[in-house]
Amino acid sequence: MQKLTVVKVGGKIVEDAESLNKLLSDFSKIEGQKILVHGGGKTATTIAEKLGVKTEMVNGRRITNAEMLDVAMMVYGGLINKNIVAKCQAFGLNAIGLTGADLNIIKAVKRPVKDIDYGFAGDVVSVQTEHLSLLLKHDAVPVIAPLTHNGEGLILNTNADTMAAEISKALAPEFECSLVYCFEKPGVLSNPDDDNSVIGRLSHESFKRYQEDETINAGMIPKLDNGFDALRSGVSEVVITNSSSLAQLNDLGTRLTLD
């Protein structure tokens, strides 16, 4: 089985020219096939503001009204995605920018309105891997923006962490798949105030324990839930680390384990 590494990086890393260069330099050295899934929230907020579109966040999630959807399409699908693609090409990676609408890779539904109306936010329904897998086998490097579609002509703003997990799960039968979540800390910490307290291997049982005693904070929980879900669904390896550690994936960060 061919090796595939799916790396998710947040907006901050890809929105800054210097950190993007460092990221892509490390990313380009990862062996085997690879996919980059990116965010871009800060730029979206800046562009929205300039366009007079108000940014509203609830529980850390963006409320995507029609105007904000346009901004998301412009910033995630255009500005940031195409900048990364062009930069990848300069690093010798034959990148291809994709959203879930392209090649019908990820279909979603508009999130049902319960307590909160998230607007044009998408909840993933299905992943089509036929063309994605074809591209990977021809050495293309998909660069994926946090947008999906509903199959009826509508783009939906979608959580990049979830997209990375769903793509990894869907490709797991064909590739020996590693899922890497990059974030600002060096890994999951046993002491939130001490960056040296990285938990090298985190079992699902200890995760539950850390969650109960609130060692692991709220923002981290969906990421870890996604990660454990991916592991249970055939993804070989899930690592939570800092983007600066991409070159030392085997040694640094937190590795999730099911036992």
Add this chain to the structure above:
Amino acid sequence: MQKLTVVKVGGKIVEDAESLNKLLSDFSKIEGQKILVHGGGKTATTIAEKLGVKTEMVNGRRITNAEMLDVAMMVYGGLINKNIVAKCQAFGLNAIGLTGADLNIIKAVKRPVKDIDYGFAGDVVSVQTEHLSLLLKHDAVPVIAPLTHNGEGLILNTNADTMAAEISKALAPEFECSLVYCFEKPGVLSNPDDDNSVIGRLSHESFKRYQEDETINAGMIPKLDNGFDALRSGVSEVVITNSSSLAQLNDLGTRLTLD
């Protein structure tokens, strides 16, 4: 040889929901493989204005400074391209949005400054068809935005007519290729004031004659130059027509001929 139709449509058609629907309905019925190349200038101008970026045109071409390049990436590569892709999916076309940077399809150089500095405008240098052809053979429908890259990490704003011609030429050895330029008139007119005066077949010789006596206006000339160049380079058929005639490509519009 498989049949391939490359359709170029201007911004106006794809920027209006109703005309886009009509276009995609007709486009989806074209037999064989297909590619859509689109513009989007009007929206770029509107968004630029909202962002406080001044639009400057010289000889009908946009001056692309750094701020305008961001707008072009957002509007062409993001907003318009992803909207078309999502709408195509609803019409049963497995669309994939691409710029010249994606899969390294079209490399360009920043236009050399002579009398006018066009800024980040690209002149096409080379077309890579390997992955494009692979996608076409797997029934994907490329939707191409008017952006290329220089191979060194920079996106360049590029003329969509030229891109459509270059893509057709590059794919001509593998596909029986038709290039269709859609514009606001029903075809090339022998009397610019009479929409019923469509020239059914336009030879290169008559084109030169019409050009001398100014029957064919300045804006049309680069399009026709591109078209004749494509014909000379192995493209089977070049048609200039109105987007509303896409369903009757064999009967309407102007067909270029070399003799």
